[in-house]
Amino acid sequence: QVQLVESGGGLVQVGGSLRLSCTASGRIFSINAMGWFRQAPGKEREFVAAINWSGSSTYYTDSVKGRFTISGDNAKNTVYLQMNGLKPEDTAVYYCAGRRGLRAGPGYDYDYWGQGTQVTVSS
Numbered sequence: 001q002v003q004l005v006e007s008g009g010g011l012v013q014v015g016g017s018l019r020l021s022c023t024a025s026g027r028i029f030s031i032n033a034m035g036w037f038r039q040a041p042g043k044e045r046e047f048v049a050a051i052n053w054s055g056s057s058t059y060y061t062d063s064v065k066g067r068f069t070i071s072g073d074n075a076k077n078t079v080y081l082q083m084n085g086l087k088p089e090d091t092a093v094y095y096c097a098g099r100r101g102l103r104a105g106p107g108y109d110y111d112y113w114g115q116g117t118q119v120t121v122s123s
Contacts, residue, residue, distance in 0.1 A: 002112040009117030020081040022096030033104035038092035047106035059105035
């Protein structure tokens with residue numbers, strides 16, 4: 001089994017920055033891609049960003065392009081989401097996810113999920 005643990009959430013003002021981290025443990029050799037999703041109150045969970053394990057390909061939802069950056073550190077089994085220029089509409093619980101399949105990005109099923117970390121952007 002795989003365990004994913006997120007950290008780095010918190011309260012930030014509009015225009016501020018946060019960096020989320022997601023550390024994987026367990027059968028990490030089964031993971032080929034990692035993603036970040038978010039769920040705002042009363043809304044469905046949505047895709048935010050993804051990266052394949054080699055780091056050669058990244059994907060973003062349109063609303064975060066140019067503001068968020070996903071990256072990985074294989075030596076630490078950790079994926080990051082650097083969030084700059086935060087907006088109130090970025091407020092949500094952010095979830096890290098991993099998948100066994102080779103392809104990253106939206107539209108694919110993810111097999112492993114973290115417990116989530118709250119990000120709140122105040123205006």
